[in-house]
Amino acid sequence: MSLALTINGEPRRSLAVTIAALVAELGLKPEKVAVERNGVIVPRSTLAQAALADGDVLEIVHFVGGG
Amino acid sequence: MAETDADTWTVAGRTFRSRLIVGTGKYRDFAQNAAALEASGAEIITVAVRRVNVSDPNAPMLTDFIDPNKVTYLPNTAGCFTADEAIRTLRLAREAGGWDLVKLEVLGEARTLYPDMRETLKATEVLVAEGFKPMVYCVDDPIAAKQLEDAGAVAIMPLGAPIGSGLGIQNRVTIRLIVEGAGVPVLVDAGVGTASDAAVAMELGCDGVLMNTAIAEAKEPVRMARAMKLAVEAGRDAYLAGRMATRKYADPSSPLAGLI
Numbered sequence: 001m002s003l004a005l006t007i008n009g010e011p012r013r014s015l016a017v018t019i020a021a022l023v024a025e026l027g028l029k030p031e032k033v034a035v036e037r038n039g040v041i042v043p044r045s046t047l048a049q050a051a052l053a054d055g056d057v058l059e060i061v062h063f064v065g066g067g
Numbered sequence: 068m069a070e071t072d073a074d075t076w077t078v079a080g081r082t083f084r085s086r087l088i089v090g091t092g093k094y095r096d097f098a099q100n101a102a103a104l105e106a107s108g109a110e111i112i113t114v115a116v117r118r119v120n121v122s123d124p125n126a127p128m129l130t131d132f133i134d135p136n137k138v139t140y141l142p143n144t145a146g147c148f149t150a151d152e153a154i155r156t157l158r159l160a161r162e163a164g165g166w167d168l169v170k171l172e173v174l175g176e177a178r179t180l181y182p183d184m185r186e187t188l189k190a191t192e193v194l195v196a197e198g199f200k201p202m203v204y205c206v207d208d209p210i211a212a213k214q215l216e217d218a219g220a221v222a223i224m225p226l227g228a229p230i231g232s233g234l235g236i237q238n239r240v241t242i243r244l245i246v247e248g249a250g251v252p253v254l255v256d257a258g259v260g261t262a263s264d265a266a267v268a269m270e271l272g273c274d275g276v277l278m279n280t281a282i283a284e285a286k287e288p289v290r291m292a293r294a295m296k297l298a299v300e301a302g303r304d305a306y307l308a309g310r311m312a313t314r315k316y317a318d319p320s321s322p323l324a325g326l327i
Contacts, residue, residue, distance in 0.1 A: 007121055008118040008119065008121055009118070010121065012121075026119075026121055026124055027124035027125065028119060028124050032128065032130060032163070033119055033163060034116075034159040034160070034162035034163035035162075036155075036159060041158055041159060041162050043162065044162060059118065059159070060118065060119045060121070061116050061117060061118055061119060061159050061163060062116075062117070062119050062128065062130075062163060063114040063115070063116060063128075063129055063130060063140065063142065063160075063163060063164065064091075064114065064115050064116075064117045064128075064129060065090070065091035065092045065093070065094060065097075065100060065114065065115065065129055066090060066091060066092045066113055066114055066115025066143055066145050066279075067090030067091070067092045067093070067113055067115075067143070067145060067230070067231075067278075067279030067280065
């Protein structure tokens with residue numbers, strides 16, 4: 001049973017159980033991103049334990065060029 | 068010139084040799100950005116925090132070209148128009164990079180990109196309470212600068228002209244007043260268009276200069292980066308050397324005695 005998530009503003013379904021698994025599923029390197037779930041930052045050290053729930057709204061950010 | 072070699076500045080307990088901070092936006096590509104950084108001699112770069120492109124996770128990333136272990140990344144809050152947005156952005160930045168030294172800017176309007184000082188001060192207080200070391204983009208107002216410092220800003224960064232305008236230092240008097248009154252480093256952030264502008268900022272006694280567009284939008288960014296490095300060094304030396312007094316009329320440089 002996949003979960004209905006919102007990732008960076010886009011609806012997406014995933015079979016990932018944890019945020020760490022989701023990050024891996026998206027092909028991202030966990031050490032280069034930060035994750036916010038439902039408005040609360042998820043510390044990187046806890047991504048592997050952070051269980052996803054249906055309806056979770058996630059923001060996954062990284063550093064880009066800027067002034 | 069040993070005293071010049073030893074000329075460093077310190078912000079939030081971290082000491083740097085280069086007084087030039089460069090942005091990483093608007094470059095043709097990351098390779099050009101990295102080359103310009105090298106030519107600039109800068110030890111600190113500003114970076115923005117944005118959503119990962121989930122549909123293209125293998126797109127090149129800034130960190131692949133500029134090593135965060137060799138250069139100090141200074142996360143910014145560009146594009147934030149409220150204290151809450153800026154605080155949220157920097158919390159994410161700290162989680163992504165682990166750095167507490169940050170650049171706070173809270174903008175008031177898109178047309179001028181002038182800072183909203185009420186929101187900026189509010190954000191500064193919250194960030195300091197959370198252990199951040201905010202270097203703060205602000206108006207060229209000596210009173211506002213003092214309020215930021217009292218709130219815990221680790222550096223005051225007044226604009227010399229609107230962001231991205233390249234108009235040069237339009238406010239020498241107020242920049243100088245801020246420098247004279249500040250107990251933390253003062254850096255001109257925004258307004259520099261060419262090398263002489265950077266020199267002017269340094270001659271006013273600023274501890275450093277932050278720029279992005281002046282280098283990125285030059286026809287040859289790498290050459291301009293080098294020019295900025297030299298201008299910052301020249302301006303700093305001129306400030307330390309202490310300029311001559313001005314005179315209303317000419318004063319001959321060769322002796323008058325012994326004229327044939």
